[in-house]
Amino acid sequence: MGVLKQIGEYLYIRKRDPEQPRSQWLKYMHGINRISLIMFLVGLIILAIKLVVKKG
Numbered sequence: 001m002g003v004l005k006q007i008g009e010y011l012y013i014r015k016r017d018p019e020q021p022r023s024q025w026l027k028y029m030h031g032i033n034r035i036s037l038i039m040f041l042v043g044l045i046i047l048a049i050k051l052v053v054k055k056g
Contacts, residue, residue: 007037
């Protein structure tokens with residue numbers, strides 16, 4: 001499975017594979033990964049804003 005495909009599934013941009021096994025622990029893992037990915041993207045946005053404000 002490709003990295004971009006997995007990120008798309010985490011952010012609900014892409015539907016997950018219905019034939020893929022699904023367990024409670026897998027749901028927890030994907031939830032934690034989703035939270036960390038969103039936090040990372042928010043951090044990148046904040047850094048970009050700080051760089052733009054500092055230069056301007």
